[in-house]
Amino acid sequence: METKKKDIRALTKDQLRDFFVKQGDKAFRGNQVYEWLWQKSAHNFEDMTNISLKTREMLQDNFVINHIKVDQMQRSSDGTIKNAVRLHDDLIVESVLIPTPSRTTACVSSQVGCSLDCKFCATARLKRMRNLNPDEIYDQVVAIDNESRLYFNRPLSNIVFMGMGEPLMNYNNVLKAIDKITSPEGLGMSPKRIVVSTSGVPKMIKKMADDEVKFKLAVSLHSAIDEVRTSIMPFNATFPLHDLREALQYWYSKTKNRITYEYVVWDGINDKRKDVDALVDFCKFAPSKVNLIEYNPIDDGEFQQADSKAIDMYVKVLESNNITVTVRRSRGKDIDAACGQLANKT
16 A cells, blocks of 8 residues: 655654655755745645656655646736646635735635634635645645735735635644745745734734734724624624733733724615724724725625715724724625635636
């Protein structure tokens, strides 16, 4: 019976060095292979040209590199690109490249499906099949960086964990991926250009603060009234706003980093003055920014974008309370690549 080969990217650099020593080779060979895997993003052992053919064949006999494949790429009329990404076990996730005149942003997935149950999100209707491995998250970034260079003539500048899945429910793998993306021995991107967006898992927000992470935090909030939030995000019954706010206060006390809130205003759900007053009260404990996001329908009609008067009310009240607010227009709606639309429809 053939032994299943181990994915070489599951090994640390020290484990790679130890492997080569046990093979009677020099430890530095592990450094070379590590560089090929994480700095040069090699998908094949044959590409490792400064390593002897005999050593490459030995690696081929012992390991695999389970890299992703972009199964289908769609381009929006506004320049947005959506990738349907096939994983080594044939499951599919989606990632998005969002271009603007000054930057290109990768929106990456962290789970196949999602652990949570937000009623307005297409991804939440897919059951969580599994967490993504660190290399699968890293590979999405590499693919989008390549597309950014090819189609926009510049490297990827920003990363947001706002694709499929709840990043804090795959905490360890997300942090390992970010380490590979930001390390000088990896892609060398600044952690300040990375935003991890969570629907709000208090215990894990506190853990991020204790782990002294350098990336930015965004919270998918959508209501600062418990009953309303629970009606659209049922897991709020388990992680109520009081617990979320306490965790965010802890985050701010440890990091001194401004908190960004992602917030959609829906017709008849959270479009009244009491809703914006509750949001203002929730934001007061720390410097914050509110991104008012255009809603992207997912076909059932239950959720409809609020009219412009409600958005204007939010902006006016937030600004009068010295809370930074931006109105964010959706990108890639024509290819189902906008916020909340990722559901493997390709």
